Amino acid sequence: MQRRRFVKAGAGLAVGLPELMRPKVGSRVGGDYPERLRARTARLRRLDDVLGGGDTYRVYLGEYAATKRLLRDTTYTEHTGRALLSVLAEQAQQAGWAAFDGGQHEDATSLYEASREAAVDAGDAxxxxxxxxxxxxxxxxxxxxxxxxxxxxxxxxxxxxxxxxxxxxxxxxxxxxxxxxxxxxxxxxxxxxxxxxxxxxxxxxxxxxxxxxDQTELQIMAGRCWTELGRPLRAVPVLEAALAQYDDAHARDKSLYLSWLADSYLTAGEVEQAAAVTGRALDLASGVASVRPRQRLTPVLHRLSDYKALPAVAEVLDRTHG
Known part of the structure; x- marks a missing residue:
């Protein structure tokens, strides 16, 4: 049910998608077309706020493929061609991110490499x-x-x-x-x-x-970094403050970020708090079409299993076997 709710929310984000008539094969592309295409790409990017790569990959890949065909099958000025290549690079990155999020790592690598090639050709450093x-x-x-x-x-x-x-x-x-x-x-x-x-x-x-x-994103990245470095006294305060402002609607990302908070609580010896945060992360990750929350939570759950005699921990572990 949660996944259906997020898919519906994503569909709502697509409402008002900029109208875009695809140029016919052999036609000439006008100078305003790349910016109209970029506006469409920006709108579609918002789907990633609420949906995982398993839901968005084909959408993003389809947009990338359509722009590749357009570059091959139409005519345009040199300036317009560079602008189209820049949009193509954006689209390849978005499709690559969705592939990565959905666990399709070879596709992600290929798309990131294609993006860089297009960006270099476009002169977009x-x-x-x-x-x-x-x-x-x-x-x-x-x-x-x-x-x-x-x-x-x-x-x-x-x-x-x-x-x-x-x-x-x-x-x-x-x-x-x-x-x-x-x-x-x-x-x-x-x-x-x-x-x-x-x-x-x-x-x-x-x-x-x-x-x-933004500032919240940077705080979260700082907290993640300090967690990775085994510095919970630095990680916990910034993650707690940032995540308090982070909307649950961004279920995939918030569940991921909570996994680092749980990790730092464990490193600090706050096992019950780690269990509570892990439970919240599991709730948010349920039904999200992304492999990454579960990948991140698996080692946290493994560490928690050392404390399975504690009721708070046993409750969370039991949920993963349900």
Whole structure:
């Protein structure tokens, strides 16, 4: 029932989707078309707020494929072609994210790589950097040093002239890569760079694909980083404060973020509190078409099993076997 509720909410977000007549094969694409297509892409991106990749992947992949056909089958000026390639790079990243969220990692990698190629051809350094940041986020769990290296390249590729929101996003993902690699100092430096960039964002126009990067998001990333580094005294306060402001409607993301809070409570020896937070995360993750909440909660539940004699823990563990 919960999943149906979120699918319905997602359908509501699609209402008012910008009208877009697809150009016919052999026709000429006008100069205003890329921005109309970008507006449609931005609207569809909102589906990711409430739906998992299992629900959105085919939608996003279909948009990407349609733009690829348009680039192949129509004519346009050089300027319009670069703008279309930039939109294509956005669409590939969104489809890649949905594939990653749905557990289709090979598809995600292929789409991120295609996105970077399109962004480079378009001369869009910000999107090229973000494609690398996505690749780093996917890579770091399997190869920590490679993840750090790719995340560092993402910052360099976007460059110091990138919009502040873009720099904040890339630096926070660099912080995450350093945290997974166990590097405290580098993590803190990257978080500070992200905070500095975010402080500039209010006075600059930002790409829509970084609209979700705000102070709450940065607090959550900081808390996640300190959790990964085994620093619960730093992690718990920022996660508690940020998640208190985070709407339950964002069920996938909130369940994920709660898993890090539960992890830090366990590291701090607050087992009952960890069990309570884990229970909330399980409630939110129920029925969401994403593999990631369960992947994140599995090791937390494993750690909790060491305390299964406690009633609060036994109740949560029993729910996972129901």
């Amino acid at each position: 910000e999107l090229a950097g973000n494609a690398l940041a996505f690749l780093a986020y996917q890579t770091v769990n399997g190869d920590r040093q490679a993840g750090v290296d790719i995340a560092s390249r993402s910052v360099d590729e976007a460059g110091p002239g990138a919009a502040p929101g873009v720099r904040a996003l890339l630096y926070e993902r660099l912080a995450w890569a350093h945290a997974v690699a166990g590097s405290d100092t580098e993590t803190e430096q990257a978080l500070e760079a992200a905070q500095t960039a975010l402080a500039e964002a209010g006075s600059h126009r930002q790409p829509d694909w970084v609209a979700w990067v």
